[in-house]
Amino acid sequence: MPQVVAVVLAGSRTTIVTDESSDFNFYVYVKEEIPVDIREAIAIQFSDRIAINNQFWEPGDEWIDINTGCGIDIMYRQPEWIEEELDRVLVKYQASVGYSTCFWWNILT
Numbered sequence: 001m002p003q004v005v006a007v008v009l010a011g012s013r014t015t016i017v018t019d020e021s022s023d024f025n026f027y028v029y030v031k032e033e034i035p036v037d038i039r040e041a042i043a044i045q046f047s048d049r050i051a052i053n054n055q056f057w058e059p060g061d062e063w064i065d066i067n068t069g070c071g072i073d074i075m076y077r078q079p080e081w082i083e084e085e086l087d088r089v090l091v092k093y094q095a096s097v098g099y100s101t102c103f104w105w106n107i108l109t
Contacts, residue, residue, distance in 0.1 A: 001038075005029040005079055010106045023071030027106065029079050033059075039074075046072070082107065 011025030012018045028034075036053045039061050043050040047063035054060045060075040085103045088094045 001034060003030045003032050003034050005031055008106060010109075011073075014109065023073050026072070026074045028074055028076050029082070030076055031079070034076065 006029040008027040008029070009024065010027060012022040013024050040050070040052045043052060043061055043063045047066050050061070050063040052061045054062065058075050058077060060073065062071065062073050064071055082103060085099075086107065088096070089100055089104055
């Protein structure tokens with residue numbers, strides 16, 4: 001998709017600390033928003049149990065893959081957002097409860 005700059009696989013599925021209950025976490029870095037109806041159309045190709053455009057932490061979509069039963073968690077971010085987060089932690093040394101180094105770890109690994 002032309003809006004997508006990068007896609008990152010993160011979370012427990014990328015480590016040795018994973019099990020059959022672990023979901024797949026994808027961070028999709030976009031230069032402009034992907035319309036919700038397009039995101040929904042993608043999700044319904046893979047699942048009949050979807051939650052689209054959740055806004056609790058950041059824009060995201062979740063579903064259970066119909067073929068594997070695995071959870072899919074997709075979060076949408078602007079590249080500038082992650083750059084600001086890294087600047088806050090690595091340059092300004094500002095902590096954030098629970099997230100001081102997790103975003104940096106995602107980028108590194």
